[in-house]
Amino acid sequence: MPMTPLYEQIANDIRAKIASGEWPVGHQLPSHTELQTQYKASTTAVRNALLLLGPRGEGLVDGQQGKGRYVVRKP
Amino acid sequence: MPMTPLYEQIANDIRAKIASGEWPVGHQLPSHTELQTQYKASTTAVRNALLLLGPRGEGLVDGQQGKGRYVVRKP
DNA sequence: GACAATTTGTCCGTATGTATT
DNA sequence: CAATACATACGGACAAATTGT
Secondary structure: OOOOOHHHHHHHHHHHHHHHOOOOOOOEOOOHHHHHHHHOOOHHHHHHHHHHHOOOOOOOEEEEOOOEEEEOOOO | OOOOOHHHHHHHHHHHHHHHOOOOOOOEOOOHHHHHHHHOOOHHHHHHHHHHHOOOOOOOEEEEOOOEEEEOOOO
16 A cells, blocks of 8 residues: 655645645745644655655746745646 | 756766666666765765656656666656 | 565755855 | 855665565
8 A cells, every 4th residue: 555655745735735726826835944844844855845846846836045935837 | 057966967867878778668777875876975865866757756767665676667 | 484684765864055135 | 244045965764575595
């Protein structure tokens, strides 16, 4: 039975928020540390989720150093 | 200028090997530890590269616990 | 069947660099 | 200058599955 890993759950949750319109294009995502506390996850789990959703993956979100991560596209 | 991160270089190199046919479909990839020594990289760098190429990313390779990682598709 | 070795899968913490505020 | 935030990188720990002895 394939259990879903934590980083996959986080990615699915964020993807769902973007798809539903709760986080529209241009919306700023919570900071890395906030995501950690929200999902009670480590840096790696959050980072892996964002790596899959990021520019080198699905391309739904993108981040800029010092500013934050933003939704760039709907799934 | 955005220099390419290490995990991206590793992913590009593996992707190129698959595309060129050097690693055909069904071929078993080097083990995680071998990839680390080959690229002089850490677990995280190798893991991030394989996360992008894996089933939840591009879907070029897939792994089975205790056996190894195999090429499943050409780019 | 039991055991050890190998390998992948997941997860955690931390450090450094860079850019913005 | 200082605080915040992302990007990359390193290392280590444990579980699960496979293989060989």
